[in-house]
Amino acid sequence: YSFCTLLSNIMYETWWWGAVAAAVGSAGAGIGENLVRLSYSSLHSQPEPHPPLHKRPLWVVGWLMTTVLTSVCAVVGLALAPMQLLMPIGGLHILFGVAVAHILNRERMGSGDILGAFLVCLGVAVVLIGVEKESLAVSFTSLNEIIFRRSTIIFFRS
Numbered sequence: 001y002s003f004c005t006l007l008s009n010i011m012y013e014t015w016w017w018g019a020v021a022a023a024v025g026s027a028g029a030g031i032g033e034n035l036v037r038l039s040y041s042s043l044h045s046q047p048e049p050h051p052p053l054h055k056r057p058l059w060v061v062g063w064l065m066t067t068v069l070t071s072v073c074a075v076v077g078l079a080l081a082p083m084q085l086l087m088p089i090g091g092l093h094i095l096f097g098v099a100v101a102h103i104l105n106r107e108r109m110g111s112g113d114i115l116g117a118f119l120v121c122l123g124v125a126v127v128l129i130g131v132e133k134e135s136l137a138v139s140f141t142s143l144n145e146i147i148f149r150r151s152t153i154i155f156f157r158s
Contacts, residue, residue: 014080014081015080015081015082015085016081017076017080017081018076018077018078018079018080018081018082018085018086019077019081019085019086019089019128021073021074021076021077021080022073022074022077022081022085022086022089022090023089023092024069024073025069025070025071025072025073025074025077025090025093026070026089026090026091026092026093026095026096027092027093027096028065028066028069028070028073029065029066029069029070029093029096029097030093030094030095030096030097030098030099030100031062031065031096031100031104032061032062032063032064032065032066032067032069032070033062033066033097034062034097034100034101034104034105035058035059035061035062035065035104036058036059036062036063036066037062037101037105038058038062038104038105039056039058039059039062040059041105042058070093074086074090077089082131082132084131084132085128085131085132088123088124088127088128088131089124089128091120091123091124092120092121092124094120095117095120095121098113098116098117099117
């Protein structure tokens with residue numbers, strides 16, 4: 001195996017990169033939501049009037065992570081991997097949110113939370129084991145034919 005062969009094999013299997021992008025987006029969403037919450041909870045110690053949202057660093061960083069970072073990671077992930085692979089990974093954002101809330105916002109994590117986190121991880125693992133890793137390329141023409149089939153139109157009208 002030469003380095004070039006190894007690199008081309010890694011780049012050929014782009015679903016790994018898409019999965020990493022989806023995981024980064026999920027973590028960003030979980031962290032960002034907790035930063036926004038921390039921004040609001042830290043206002044209790046400040047006198048009125050409170051600064052506007054765009055002047056609160058925690059809120060701005062949290063908002064950027066929740067909206068911009070997550071969206072960019074979703075676009076990158078969808079360019080590299082099929083949606084059926086990325087959607088379960090996107091669901092991990094709840095898990096990241098619960099873990100970060102425990103650390104950052106000092107929220108209690110009960111046994112039900114831990115069991116739920118375990119079940120989410122188990123469900124994601126089961127789906128990822130069985131999902132098709134390579135996406136099928138669909139042309140605009142074939143997608144148009146699928147959308148405007150009589151059966152598809154009847155399905156969406158009912």
